[in-house]
Amino acid sequence: MSLAVTLSRAQEGVAAPQVMVEVHLSGGLPGTHIVGLPEAAVREARDRVRVAIQNSAFEYPNRRVTVNLAPAELPKDGGRFDLAIALGILAAGGQVPRNKLDDCEFLGELALSGALRGVSGVLPALLRARARGRRVVVPRANAAEAALISDVDVRVADTLAEVCGWLRGAQELSSPASSKSLPEAYHGPDLIDVRGQLQARRALEITATGGHHLLLVGPPGTGKTMLAERLPGILPPLTESEALETCAVLSVTGQPVDLQHWRRRPFRAPHHTASAMALVGGGSDPRPGEISLAHNGVLFLDELPEHSRHVLDVLREPLESGRIVISRAARQATFPAQFQLIAAMNPCPCGYAGDPRERCQCTPDQRQRYRSRISGPLLDRIDLSVEVPRVPLSELGAPRSAHDEDSATVRARVIKARQHALMRAGRPNAEISTRELERDCALGPAERHWYDTALERLGLSARAYHRTLRVARTIADLDGGAAILDRTHLAEALQYRRV
Incomplete structure (x- = not known):
């Protein structure tokens, strides 16, 4: 059987949809044809891949090579599919084992020498591969980016030959060393x-x-x-x-x-x-x-x-x-x-x-x-x-008060106050829904009457009505997380709508 399938990922925003690279070798005039809505950089892969395979001491099939990038309706661009296409051609020709390609995704652009070059959008692809429980092979140029995700099996390589040696079991590919830092003390403008x-x-x-x-x-x-x-x-x-x-x-x-x-x-x-x-x-x-x-x-x-x-x-x-x-x-x-x-x-x-x-x-x-x-x-x-x-000017040169x-100091208060919102709704107050607003921004009868009267006099919109309540909720959280908003919280929130 002269058919092999490898897996890769396209770049569509931050979605990184999966692409199946299907390679078939058949009789007829020798040539390479790439289908599946490829753009110019992907169509040019046939020349990059052929020369890279030959310069990596492998044989390029002297047959008709058909490469299908599925799904066909998804546009594909860039050189990110080069490695997957090359491995599919080698697997279809029996030069690397097909079964080793299962549950593994490949990203990387090939140089004519067979070296792997880094590509953009590796991190979204790794996040999606993690959700599917798959291993991923990426160029060493993307190793630092890959090191940010600790719970996915990522291997890095310098050349096509190294990847083929790994698939054959002749050598191991290293994993990127985790070098991500923990949350640090802020050292920016104070x-x-x-x-x-x-x-x-x-x-x-x-x-x-x-x-x-x-x-x-x-x-x-x-x-x-x-x-x-x-x-x-x-x-x-x-x-x-x-x-x-x-x-x-x-x-x-x-x-x-x-x-x-x-x-x-x-x-x-x-x-x-x-x-x-x-x-x-x-x-x-x-x-x-x-x-x-x-x-x-x-x-x-x-x-x-x-x-x-x-x-x-x-x-x-x-x-x-x-x-x-x-x-x-x-x-x-x-x-x-x-x-x-x-x-x-x-x-x-x-x-x-x-x-x-x-x-x-x-x-x-x-x-x-x-x-x-x-x-x-x-x-x-x-x-x-x-x-x-x-x-x-006198205040600029005076001792700090x-x-x-x-x-x-301010950040410590902010973190403490935000915890009240996270415990209530799981998100900051600015992002809570209208239903959560009704639940979390309770007003007593007197406060409700006072707030409605103030909004009417100020001529504020329905959007401003809800946004001001969210600000009042935040002020109450800074004030200790009171369950019911009082007039001082509402008055301070309203004064920020008047400039």
Whole structure:
């Protein structure tokens, strides 16, 4: 029988669907034909694989070689199938045992010399292979990435000849040495550097505890960017599963994974000239954008009104759904996008509206046009808005007070308060459903009447009604986890909707 089957994985977002590489040798004119919706890089594999097999001291069959990549409706691209195709051809010709290919998946691009080159998207493929209980062979260039997953049998190789020797039982392939670090003490920007700004610091702590979105409004040079950069330092550490999700998105882009800091939450700060595609992702072969690269971390948009209105509006759906779906004529890719949005803006075009030290040069119409660059629906999805006023010069040079806490102190409070939410619903307060909101945000009759009256006077929407309750729930958790929200929790949550 001149038929062999090997297993590999395609790259479709972070899904990594399985691909069966079926190789058949038959009579007729010698040649290699690859079918199964291959793109250009996959069609070119026939030349890479032929020369790599010959340079690895094996015989390339002088027969008609048909390679089918199933399922046929799934587009295949890149050089990730080279190793699986080469092994299928050798197994079909009897040069390596077929039974050794069972329950094993192969990823890797072949050089003409037979050496294995690294490919992108290895981590998502390993996560899927782990769920199926299969072994995986990857190039040594991907060993560091493979070392992040400890409960899957991964083997690394340098050449096609090494893999064939392993399948024949003539040698062993090494496993990647586990070098992933444990959660570490945070050594990034620290809150101790921020002087004053008590209300903004309080809003930042609430944001970190509940996973909420935050808008900072103030004149230039008041510390808005400084505050935003310090949010990752007070967020709870990533769990191992969250860290693997975040690294899987990075793996799809082909960027290296930092093994020393792989448990850190990402912080992405695209420039205001970034396009909608740069933010969301896309391309003929869909790749993740800044939103997905901020998964489980922070997306910081400075100078918010300077971003294109169209660019800002693409944020609305992922802020609600926590994912990005990119559809193209030939394929569809889904990327995770569970991020915290931190935005900063000036109060007016010149930046000095309400500043006691600088005179604003803007007319009321200019201020209105400036703020109208941000759509109402987007602002409605931001849970907290806070003013960041100018800090007096005398306070900048004064000794630090008890309110100037460092990030470690604030982070300890954040972790303790978030535990209340995790014990109740298993997720941060910003992510709880409407039904869970009714259960976890109980109000007494007097508080309910007061809250309804306040919402009516402020003219807030139904979305704001639920989001404000979630913020109040977070404030109550910081206050010790009270079961019933009182008026102080509600009043503080409401004041963050008024900027």
